[in-house]
Amino acid sequence: MTKLCQADVVAFDVEAGFVCQNADGIQQAALLQIALKDCILLIDIYTLVQTVDDEHIKIFFELFLGTDIKRIGFAIKSDLDYLRNTFEWLPEHIRKIQPIFHCVQKFAENVYTKHAFSDIFPPLNGTSLKEIVYxxxxxxxxxxxxxxxxxxxxxxxxxxxYAAMDAKFHWDVFYYVKRKL
Structure with missing residues (x-):
């Protein structure tokens, strides 16, 4: 919590359950990765849900989503869906505070499909994180x-x-784009 309080920029990612969907077709968050300037936090959502009171988890999400932190992600909608499916109170919380996210994938889609900034960025053969990082x-x-x-x-x-590097690459791509622009 101290590291998060001191951050002005975080990159995040969420790993969900398993490869296939559960019976309801809904995945729940298993791990939240947060990359900061000087470290990467791996937050075991799966264990937290079983061992920590919701009120304490809400405090974390109030800090993570309700502050002026710049939140960077990739395919953010699915990550937020995993978190919403895990915490029944989170959709209302997100609606109320309306946090702002910066999606690296959306920027890459513009470069890829609209050839925006093609004079600045190397061309892509798709918009997967693997392709962008490469x-x-x-x-x-x-x-x-x-x-x-x-x-x-x-x-x-x-x-x-893998989880730590995934979040770190979100951070690295964001700052690569920022430097180039």
Whole structure:
């Protein structure tokens, strides 16, 4: 909470349950990754839901969503859907405070489909995070762990590294775009 209070920019991502949807077709959040300037936080949503009172979790989300923090993500709608499906009170909270998000994927879609800023950004062959990281950051993002079981505890070292790097690449792409513009 202290790190989050001191942040003015955060990049975030959410890993959900497992590869396939549950019986209702709704995935719940299993892990929330938050990249800050000097560290990456992995917040075990799956365990928190089972062990921490909702009132304490609400305090965290009030800070994360209700402040002037600049929130950066990729495919933000699905990440928010996972969180909404996990916390029944969260949709109303989001409606009430209307937090602002900056979606790296939406910017990349404009570069890819409308050829916006084509004189500044290398061309893309799609708008997946893997493609964007490869073309714009010249790094390879291994997505193998994405298909894992995010509800199994403890998470493997490989899952934690993947989750941390996923959020870090959101941060890195955002600042790459900001520098180029």
């Amino acid at each position: 073309k714009w950051l010249d790094k390879d993002l291994d997505k193998t762990e994405r298909q894992g079981n995010w509800l199994k505890r403890p998470l493997s070292k490989e899952q934690m590294i």
